[in-house]
Amino acid sequence: xxxxxxxxxxxxxxxxxxxxxxxxxxxxxxxxxxxxxxxxxxxxxxxxxxxxxxxxxxxxxxxxxxxxxxxxxxxxxxxxxxxxxxxxxxxxxxxxxxxxxxxxxxxxxxxxxxxxxxxxxxxxxxxxxxxxxxxxxxxxxxxxxxxxxxxxxxxxxxxxxxxxxxxxxxxxxxxxxxxxxxxxxxxxxxxxxxxxxxxxxxxxxxxxxxxxxxxxxxxxxxxxxxxxxxxxxxxxxxxxxxxxxxxxxxxxxxxxxxxxxxxxxxxxxxxxxxxxxxxxxxxxxxxxxxxxxxxxxxxxxxx
Numbered sequence: 001x002x003x004x005x006x007x008x009x010x011x012x013x014x015x016x017x018x019x020x021x022x023x024x025x026x027x028x029x030x031x032x033x034x035x036x037x038x039x040x041x042x043x044x045x046x047x048x049x050x051x052x053x054x055x056x057x058x059x060x061x062x063x064x065x066x067x068x069x070x071x072x073x074x075x076x077x078x079x080x081x082x083x084x085x086x087x088x089x090x091x092x093x094x095x096x097x098x099x100x101x102x103x104x105x106x107x108x109x110x111x112x113x114x115x116x117x118x119x120x121x122x123x124x125x126x127x128x129x130x131x132x133x134x135x136x137x138x139x140x141x142x143x144x145x146x147x148x149x150x151x152x153x154x155x156x157x158x159x160x161x162x163x164x165x166x167x168x169x170x171x172x173x174x175x176x177x178x179x180x181x182x183x184x185x186x187x188x189x190x191x192x193x194x195x196x197x198x199x200x201x202x203x204x205x206x207x208x209x210x211x212x213x214x215x216x217x218x219x220x221x222x223x224x225x226x227x228x229x230x231x232x233x234x235x236x237x238x239x240x241x242x243x244x245x246x247x248x249x250x251x252x253x254x255x256x257x258x259x260x261x262x263x264x265x266x267x268x269x270x271x272x273x274x275x276x277x278x279x280x281x282x283x284x285x286x287x288x289x290x291x292x293x294x295x296x297x298x299x300x301x302x303x
Contacts, residue, residue: 013069020122020213021077023063023066023067023068023070023071024057024058024060024061024066024071025060025061025064025066025072025148025152026057026059026061026072026089026148026152027029027057027058027070027071027072027073027074028053028057028074028075028076028106029053029074029075029076030049030052030053030056030075030076030078031049031075031076031077032045032048032049032052032078032080033077033078033079033080034080034083035082036079036080036081037081037082038083039064039085040083040085041085041177042085043125044083044085044124044125044126045080047123047125047126048078048090048123048125049078049125051128051129052076052078052129052140052144054129055129055130055131055141055144056074056076056148058142058191059131059148061114061131061145061149061152062074062152062166062167064152064156072098072099072100072111072155073098073099073100073108074096074097074099074151074153075095075096075097075098076094076095076096076097076144077094077095077096078092078093078094078119079092079093079094079219080092083169087122088123088124089120089121089122089148089277089283090120090121090122090234091119091122092119092120092121092123093115093116093117093118093119094115094116094119094143095113095114095115095116095145096113096114096116096147096151097110097112097113097262098110098111098112098113098151098154098155099111099226100158100159100218101298102218102222102223102224102225102226102277103152103223103224103226104224104225104226104227105225105226107256109218109222109263109266110262110263110266111151111154111155111158111214111218112150112151112154112155112258112262113258113261113262114147114150114198114258116147116185116195116249117144117196118183118184118185119143119185120139120183120184121139121140121143121183122140122296123140129141129144131144131145132214133145133170133173135177136174136177137177137180137181139178139181139182139183142174142177142181145174146171146174146175146178146195146199149167149168149170149171149174150168150171150198150199150202152164152167153165153171154200154214156249157214157215157219158214158215158217158219159219160215161211161212161215161217162208162211162212162215163215164211165203168199168202168203169191171199172199172200172203175195175196175199175200178195188200192252192253192254193254196245197253197254198254198255198258198297201250201253201254201255202255204250206246206249206252207246207249207250207255208245208246209243209245209246209249210212210241210242210253210255210256210259211241211244212238212248213239213242213243216235216236216239216242216276217235217236217239217240218260220232220238220239221233221235221236221237221238221239222236225270229274230275233270233274233279234279235277236270236283237279237283239284240282240283240287241282241286243256243259243286243290244289244290246284247289247290257291259288259303260287260290260291260294261291262295264294264297265297267283267287267301268298268299268300268301270295271283271302272300272301272303274301277302278303280301282301283298283301284298284299284301284302287301
């Protein structure tokens, strides 16, 4: 798996020279769902889908050196709740998900996923979307830049310990600029699940076990599952212990529950009919303490 080989170069993220051989970081698929809004004149929805896709895929977000085959696969599903052609305003939600390949298999695993219900912005079909980090004054561009950085940072954290730090700091800079945009989701301490809350927790020193968990779970766990399943499952148990440590260090953080949510089915498949009863019980206890609402699913791991 070619993308796995990039792990050794991740710490040089911001030192890599420019080169015409580099590919952009993202390979995003964008879908705009407009079923909730009445028919409107013009091509604003197809234009939105096309221009969001172009911004995400044509922007070089970092100095990371990637081959075309190493671009991060991700989806941006935008559901439009209301739209006004009077002032070009949209209220919407975004379900964003990224994945990375698992070494030695044809399987891809989710590395980041979030449902942003405060995805409001203005857009006209003739607008040009361009990201300029020195001047973040467009809400839609800021939203897309934020999630581009979060996707890349999460991917890097799965590849090397704390590998996404510099990119997370760029996401934090977008959040800081977002304070002036007068839209919800950017404000400090309004909601621990909002955009500020996610990146703030990801960079919080007390949540470092969460980030080390990302590396342990993916590189020491999943990437070894095909060749050394018992060793890999033990590493995943170690990762869950780190997740538990992070949860206890900052119990109000949304990150541990977010991770358990998008990894739920995968975790069940890892432990169901595999591993010792002690491994299953330890995993169950941690995950149930983080999200007891999924208790019936965690029970499946003990079978």
